[in-house]
Amino acid sequence: MNRRAILTGVTFLAFLGFAVGLNVHSAPVSAAAPQTANGVTDIDPHKAFGSKNAPITLEIFSDFQCPSCKTLFMTVNQRLIDNYVNAGKVYLIHRDFPLPMHAYSKVAARYARAAAQLGKVEPAEQALFTNQEKWEQSGDVDGTVANALSAADMVKIRALVKGGTLEALIDKDTALGQGYRVNQTPTTIIHSKGQTYPVVGMVSYDVLKSFLDQLLAQK
């Protein structure tokens, strides 16, 4: 009986040691990007909301053609801005991560970027996500954004889109995402007190709120 117990214990410890070893060797998630606001660089101020000095920085990598990104935007974004960003608790950054499998997501990202440069990112993103099912069928990204903005703004936006300078900004966001090992959208990267927490997929506001409150309460 004793011999059997010892054998069981030794085999178990060997197995556990192997499992722990496997995980210790996987690279830490937290060492991804160089530091500025809460450990985040390359921030396009046109696509960032709130104060850089906020205790939490939240980067959302999304694709305008992804249904879960739409749900996240429609159910979480505004409440997050109202309750955390405007209160100076969260610095929110919208990152572009157009997935290659979506035909129009890069075009949509260009239009949203162009609108952002004119300070019109919110109505443009709202229009793109709200009408996602329509333009992903028709490919009419231009018409979708045009319905939400003035004709004068659209002239400038079209010029920016055709100018080709936005591509580099989108690619920079994508490269940053790859640095965090983002490979699906939406992915939210939360930075607080030198720590980086990746969250993949759609999350509900209540559960996110609970996590943010825990981070804010952390001494």
Add this chain to the structure above:
Amino acid sequence: MMQSAPFNFRRAIIWIGRLVLAGIFIYAGYAKLFLPIMHPRPPIAIALSLFALQVDSYQLLPPWAVQYVAHTLPFAEIALGLLLLIGWQLRIWATLTSLLILGFFIVVVRTYSLGLQINCGCFANPEPLTRITVLRDGALLLLTVLMTVFAYQEARAPHPWSAPDKVST
């Protein structure tokens, strides 16, 4: 009557099942509580809230149930792992383990078939839920069910080494 060898197939499966599942469960619970891949390690309360976000990404439960699962599952995994390792009342804990892994398997298959692109959250590391996750959970389910069935069979016909001594009259 001829007595079987102490290490036959049935007992080997029970033994392997106990060790493998105990190791996996204890490590899974520990990883969720202490986040060993993060440096420095955040407090347990933060780790559990982060796990709640992973549970929520399955889009299966309301927020209160997400919080309940996230704050109890890691402790339940460690407790179940230790009970399997000790082997006390094995049939009860093996049955519970089978039900738990069956639950995991159903959730993983549902998520994979819906095409939700999320992380598994199984070991608190950024591991995407893929076909490999489904196959791994399927294999674990098979092992657990076999262990449970064999544990019941063993209880009905125990090996003389572990059977209670007969009192001679």
